[in-house]
Amino acid sequence: MGKFIFTVQGEGRGHLTQAISLSQIAQEAGHEIVGYAVGSTQNRKIPSFFTEFIGDKPLIQYESPSICYGNGKAVQVGKTALQAFTKFKTYWNSASELAKFIEEYTPDGIINFYESITGLHQWRTGAKIPCLSIGHQYLLLNRHFESIPEKKIDQFFLNLNTQITSIGSKKKLGLSFLPLENDLARNIEVVPPLLRKEVKDLKAYSGQRWLAYLTHFRLAEDIMAWSEKNPDVQLDCFWDHPTHKDIFIHSDNLTFHPINAEKYLEKMAQCTGLISTAGFESIAEVMFLGKPAMMVPVPNHIEQMINAFDASRAGAGIAANSFDLQIFKAYQEQHVTDYTHYQDWIQESAKLMDFHLRDLIEPKPHRKNSWKSFLTKRIHIAWPKNNGRLSMPKV
Template structure:
């Protein structure tokens, strides 16, 4: 059995909940997670549902790239890309901090939940510790995956970032709503969504209230406006608001809640449907509980656009361009999906992940590939104090 460190992208709740799910699977299979490293921006607080779960296990938090929203609701693609250049020195320091954390805890392997600093660390150190990268984003690199036809440039940059996160990984595991053929040429295996046992243990009840989950608080403005015109629909909305940290009763039929994993799952199990910004994890949980979903990607968020397309093709619900919830109201009257295939696919996650964890830490007798040979020697690059530029070692 192996000892692992999990490195997790801390933006939103998706990758954090996936890390919890795999922690549960690993523990049941006899493995041990000995530490967690979470990347976030501007020292953003790690949600309590995650810190409460890991308890007193070693935890490292460091600066990591994230999406930039500017002053509006849309993702700023250019600003997001430029931060990697403008803050590279900070991210190099984060990779160094992660390296020290790994050296102190001495894991057998690293499990990376789409954390870009992990790729930088693996490049910096020569990938001396075996690593697997997990996320729905890796499925997008699978040649068998069907994506949207538009925004090819945005898709290129998304896939480039995905490749960076997986530098030095022995394998990439693409989370998929439904079974799909592995891409052996690109070393991508397809696995089911990683759902926490708390989700699997829920008993779904057909309720009347609608549930909403927003990855950015500014998107709530559209839901507020719609709720005023439709007082007959009761809405519970979860958000991560920078100021409103308590329950906020906006009106008689709309209540906002701070992120709370248990309460969110409780309300999902009793809701009539989910309104989501097309985050993978929320859709996966709703499908397991047989709840129809309305997916409204954040403007310019290419990953969520692809998620919404993929999920609608998989029978999750309705993909839309705006929070015109009247569309969802009409859709629920005709929504019919058999979720049994999806629920059976979810049951395969424990077996497949145990297999991948075991394979990761097994000695590889095969000859190293030319790609791996790039990491044969540790790279000793430092930032001099005088000018902040890169200093290369002498030959």
Template sequence: MGKFIFTIQGEGRGHLTQAISLSQLAQEAGHEVVGYAVGSTNNRKIPSFFTDYIGDKPLLQYESPSLCYGNGKAVQVGKTALQAFSKFKTYWNSASELASFIDENRPDGIINFYESITGLHQWRTGAKIPCISIGHQYLLLNKHFQTIPEKKIDQFFLNLNTQITAIGSKKKLGLSFLPLENDTKRNIDVIPPLLRKEVKELKSTAGKSWLAYLTHFRLAEDIMAWSTLNPDIQLDCFWDHPNHKETFQFSSNLTFHPINAELYLEKMSQCAGLISTAGFESIAEAMYLAKPTMMVPVPNHIEQMINAFDGAQSGAGIAASTFDLNLFKVYQKDHVTDYSTYHHWIQESSRLMDIHLRELIQPDRKKKSSWKSLFTKRIHWTLPKNNSGLSIPKI
């Protein structure tokens, strides 16, 4: 059995919940997680649902790249890219912090949840410790994955960033809503979404209220406006607002909650449907609980645009460009989806991840040095052939 360190992108809740899920699966299989390293921006506080889960396990938080939203709702691609160059020294120091943390805890392997500093660390150290990178983003590199036809430049930069996060990784694991063929040439294996035990243990009931989850609080303005015009629909919305750390009652039919994992899952199990900013994890949880989803990507957020497209193709719900919840109201009247294939796929998570964790820390006995391979090839090139066409040694 192996000992692992998890490195996690700390923006939003998706990668953090995936790390919790894999921690549970790994421990059930007899492996041990000896430490967690979370990359965030401006010392953003790590959500309590994550710190409560890991308890007294070693935890490192360091500065890492994140998306820039500016003063509006949309992602600012140029500013995000500029940040990566202007703060390179800071990120180099973060890689040093991560190196010290890894040396101190001595893992057999690293499990990387789309954290770019991990790629920088693996490049600096020559990937001395074996690493696997996990995330839905790696599925986008799979030649069998169908993506949106527009925004090719944005997709190029997204995939470039994804490649950077996976520098030095022995394999990339692409999370997928439904089974898809592996891309062996690019070393990408397809695995099911990683759902926590808390999600799998929930009993789903058909409620009347709607649930919303926003990755950025400024997007709440549209939901506020719609709820005012539709007082007959009860809405619970979860957000990470800097000034509203407690429950905020906007109106009689719209309540905002700070991020709270337990309450969020409770509300999801009892809701009639989910309105989401197309985060992969929220869609995956809603599908497991058979809740139809309206997926509204953050403007200019190419990853969420692809998530929404993929989710709609997989039967999760509808993709939309705005929070026109009238579309969702109409959709729910006729929504009938069979989630049995999805549930069977989810059941494969434990078996597949145990295989990947074991393979990661096994010595690669077949691997030859590049010098030896090159030398062998040159020997074959210089060998003369006899009349039968077989190579014979020169004496």
């Protein structure tokens, strides 16, 4: 059994919820999480759902690179990339804070949830402590992964940033909606999405209301406009608004809720479908509950564009360029996808992650090969061949 420190990118909820999920898996397997380090933009508060989960475990927060938005909707690619140069001294100091934290709690290994400062720390120290980097972004580096054909320059910068986060990492695990062949030449292995125990324990049923989750409050403008023209559709929307800290009733059919993990999961279990910017975690959760999703990538957000493309191929739902919910209304009438195989894939998470945690700190090639052989056989039995993915129905 090992002792680990988790380093987590604190922008949005995706990586934080993945850290919670892996914490649950690790602790059930007998491992210990001795501390958490969260990188975020200046003065960004760590969400309460995360701090409440970790309780009195040691926690530090420091400044790290983040996505820059123009008017709150579109990603500014150039400004985002420029941070590495204009704020390098700040990030160097953050790496020093992380180093002191790691020295104090002496973990056997570091588990990095796409946190850039971790790569800088590993480069500074010569990767003395074994590190595992995990996230959907590492799947994009897998040569077997099929991405979108456009925006090659944006994809280059995304992949460059992904490489930076994983500097000094002994392992890179790519979270994937469906099984895909490993790319061992690039040290990338494929694992299922990490879902919290609370999600797996939910009993889903189809209610009457749609659910929306927004990564930025300004994205709500389009939903407000559509709901006013379609009063027959009932909507619940979760957002992080700077002034509306409580429930905000926009109209009889549209209610906004502050981010609350427990309430969000409750609404997800009851909804008829999810409207969301194309964050990996939300899509993975709603697929597990067997509900369709409408995925609207944040403008110029290359990662979300790829997520929406990949998830639609996996049967999650439909990708769209705007919050024209009429598209989703029509799509729900014809959406048919069997999520059984996906749910079976999710159930492999605990065994796979326990293996990777053990292998990170106690490499045993002969044991690794036997595990791989066992898991490969199971996947080949359960999944038809199509470049390692399921054939999905056309919609």
